Amino acid sequence: MTVTSPPEKAAKKPKKASRPVTRIQREKQDLILDAALDVFSVHGFRGATIDQIAEAAGMSKPNLLYYFPRKEEIHKRLIADMLDIWLAPLREFSAEGDPVPEIRSYIRRKLEMSRDFPRQSRLFANEMLQGAPRTFDMLEGDLKRLVDEKAKILETWMDQGKLNRTDPYHLIFSIWATTQHYADFDVQVRAVLGPERGGEGRFEDAARYLENLFLHGLLPKKS
Amino acid sequence: MTVTSPPEKAAKKPKKASRPVTRIQREKQDLILDAALDVFSVHGFRGATIDQIAEAAGMSKPNLLYYFPRKEEIHKRLIADMLDIWLAPLREFSAEGDPVPEIRSYIRRKLEMSRDFPRQSRLFANEMLQGAPRTFDMLEGDLKRLVDEKAKILETWMDQGKLNRTDPYHLIFSIWATTQHYADFDVQVRAVLGPERGGEGRFEDAARYLENLFLHGLLPKKS
DNA sequence: CAGAAATTTGACCAGTTGGAAAAAATGTTA
DNA sequence: TAACATTTTTTCCAACTGGTCAAATTTCTG
Numbered sequence: 001m002t003v004t005s006p007p008e009k010a011a012k013k014p015k016k017a018s019r020p021v022t023r024i025q026r027e028k029q030d031l032i033l034d035a036a037l038d039v040f041s042v043h044g045f046r047g048a049t050i051d052q053i054a055e056a057a058g059m060s061k062p063n064l065l066y067y068f069p070r071k072e073e074i075h076k077r078l079i080a081d082m083l084d085i086w087l088a089p090l091r092e093f094s095a096e097g098d099p100v101p102e103i104r105s106y107i108r109r110k111l112e113m114s115r116d117f118p119r120q121s122r123l124f125a126n127e128m129l130q131g132a133p134r135t136f137d138m139l140e141g142d143l144k145r146l147v148d149e150k151a152k153i154l155e156t157w158m159d160q161g162k163l164n165r166t167d168p169y170h171l172i173f174s175i176w177a178t179t180q181h182y183a184d185f186d187v188q189v190r191a192v193l194g195p196e197r198g199g200e201g202r203f204e205d206a207a208r209y210l211e212n213l214f215l216h217g218l219l220p221k222k223s
Numbered sequence: 224m225t226v227t228s229p230p231e232k233a234a235k236k237p238k239k240a241s242r243p244v245t246r247i248q249r250e251k252q253d254l255i256l257d258a259a260l261d262v263f264s265v266h267g268f269r270g271a272t273i274d275q276i277a278e279a280a281g282m283s284k285p286n287l288l289y290y291f292p293r294k295e296e297i298h299k300r301l302i303a304d305m306l307d308i309w310l311a312p313l314r315e316f317s318a319e320g321d322p323v324p325e326i327r328s329y330i331r332r333k334l335e336m337s338r339d340f341p342r343q344s345r346l347f348a349n350e351m352l353q354g355a356p357r358t359f360d361m362l363e364g365d366l367k368r369l370v371d372e373k374a375k376i377l378e379t380w381m382d383q384g385k386l387n388r389t390d391p392y393h394l395i396f397s398i399w400a401t402t403q404h405y406a407d408f409d410v411q412v413r414a415v416l417g418p419e420r421g422g423e424g425r426f427e428d429a430a431r432y433l434e435n436l437f438l439h440g441l442l443p444k445k446s
Numbered sequence: 447c448a449g450a451a452a453t454t455t456g457a458c459c460a461g462t463t464g465g466a467a468a469a470a471a472t473g474t475t476a
Numbered sequence: 477t478a479a480c481a482t483t484t485t486t487t488c489c490a491a492c493t494g495g496t497c498a499a500a501t502t503t504c505t506g
Contacts, residue, residue, distance in 0.1 A: 022452070022453095022503090022504090024452075024453070024503080025452090025453095028453090041352070042352065042353050042354065043267060043269045043270065043353065044266060044267050044269075044270050044349075044352075045270070046266045046267075046269070046270030046271075047266065047267050047268070047269030047270035048269075049492080049493065049494085050493080050494060050495085051492080051493080051494090059454085060454070060455065060456085061494085061495085062454075062455070062456080062495085062496085062497090063453075063454055063455075065494085065495065065496085066452095066453070066454075069495085070494080070495080071494070071495090099441070100442070103441065122352050125348065125352055125407070125408075126267075126349075126352060128407065128408045128409075128410055128411055129264070129265065129267075129345050129348055129349060129352075129407060130265050130266065131265065131410050132410040132411065132414070136410065136414065139410065139411055139414035139415065140414045143411075143414065143415060144414060144415050144417065147415050161443060162443075163441050163442065163443070164435070164439060164440075164441055164442065164443055166432055166435055166436070166441065167428055167431070167432045169415065169416060169420070170428060170429050170432035170433070171432065171436070171441070173401075173404060173405075173408075173412060173415075173429075174401045174404075174432070174433065174436060176404070176408075177400040177401045177403075177404035177408070178396075178397045178400045178401060180400075181396060181397075181399070181400035182396075184348070184351065184352060185348075185351045185396075185399075185400070186351075187351055187354050187355040187359065187362065188351055188355065188362055188366075189396060191355070191359065191362035191363045191366065191367060192362065192366060192367050192370050192392065192396075193392060194367065197392070205390055205393060206393050206396075208390070209389055209390045209393035209394065209397070210393070210397065212387070212389055212440075213389070213394070213397060213436070213437070213440065214436070214440060214441055215440050215441060215442050216387060216439075216440040216442060217387075217435075217436065217437060217438050217439040217440030217441075218322075218326065218386050218387055218389065218394070218437055218438060218440075219323070219386065219387065219438050219439060220384060220385075220386070220387055221444060245473095245474095245482075245483095247473085247482080247483070248482090248483095251483090272462080272463065272464085273463075273464060273465085274462080274463075274464090282484085283484075283485065283486090284463095284464085284465085285465085285466085285467095285484075285485070285486085285487095286483075286484055286485075288464085288465065288466090289482095289483070289484075290483095292465085293464080293465080294464070294465090
């Protein structure tokens with residue numbers, strides 16, 4: 001059973017000696033990425049269209065495709081940029097300090113990310129909901145290693161009696177979940193809090209509540 | 224400037240005396256809804272196609288459209304069904320009991336929902352990420368009222384010294400966030416836990432961890 | 447300013463999408 | 477089983493989709 005050789009995928013793209021990236025290129029690429037973040041973070045990869053992104057970026061579709069030859073290219077780039085920003089707080093989580101300030105500031109930082117980069121959070125959430133088709137390797141690799149490392153730090157603190165003995169992985173999950181909630185479920189949070197309490201102050205309220213929850217729990221000490 | 228009268232939208236649909244729904248209708252509708260839940264929960268409304276759903280349901284597109292004349296109809300129905308299931312645990316949250324068993328069982332129940340109805344959770348998450356275009360009224364209405372009511376119960380317990388004084392709204396958010404995380408971010412949870420700890424047992428681990436966190440926090444009592 | 451390089455545009459295309467219409471097939475029931 | 481209602485399939489459509497291509501325009505550089 002003979003088979004005609006499959007059509008070679010146009011080898012990588014020439015990119016002759018990769019030209020030095022002009023001012024216009026940087027500007028337009030940033031414009032596109034910003035617009036694409038708006039669209040992808042709301043509609044996911046499948047639900048977003050190049051036309052939508054081009055319109056949001058104020059340019060024609062072929063013009064956009066001049067900078068990013070395919071839709072997936074833009075998405076890949078956004079995911080990579082996002083992961084960098086997103087994992088920074090966890091990377092800073094250090095064995096040096098004491099658990100209280102360390103955990104407290106980790107929560108603060110993650111909450112600030114939700115406040116300042118909500119679109120990135122939603123982009124990531126969308127990717128997870130879809131089963132991480134373009135991120136799975138990274139989750140199993142870099143992320144797992146990073147979490148394993150930080151979990152060990154937490155366990156050390158538990159051994160030293162500085163923290164209640166508990167599952168360090170689920171501890172990390174619960175910090176992720178509670179902080180990212182304010183970006184991913186923003187509409188719900190606002191709707192439930194109503195106009196008065198749903199303003200910018202909600203992040204300060206959340207920070208105070210979460211610090212308290214994570215450090216002391218809900219039950220009075222002398223229970 | 225005269226304008227031709229706009230084309231009347233085909234008045235509602237006759238549905239002559241709404242026929243009594245046959246056996247086949249029920250069966251096929253359930254089949255479609257199940258398939259649609261698979262697709263919508265992963266790709267969101269925009270990202271899902273009728274073809275995909277029809278294929279997943281094992282029928283042709285026009286056949287599917289015979290039961291649900293438009294895509295949005297299916298989605299609307301799924302959202303309504305989901306909200307019913309999803310809010311049941313909160314409705315059961317009662318002022319009668321004591322805070323400890325009440326909160327503990329709320330967490331358990333929400334976690335069981337994430338385990339048993341992950342697709343519904345993701346459908347809801349998708350809707351929130353998109354800014355709740357088809358759910359917003361419900362969030363501001365029914366949901367807000369329900370949460371207001373339960374927040375009052377929590378405040379009563381705080382007044383009685385049975386709970387630490389803290390923000391009851393953010394308390395509810397944190398329970399939602401931590402429990403739904405196991406459905407919405409399932410891939411991530413599994414990837415990070417690895418093959419051994421990422422099995423079915425992860426829900427039991429999570430339940431134990433979360434009960435502990437919410438009741439006692441992370442710091443040892445005699446801090 | 448001329449020429450080259452970079453950027454933008456308009457026309458186009460094949461495949462997909464949500465959906466309509468009518469004919470064909472299959473139940474249901476008197 | 478004939479007459480009727482329900483269900484399914486076939487065919488079709490206009491709009492949208494991701495993407496190509498060559499020509500036109502703009503920007504940069506000597």
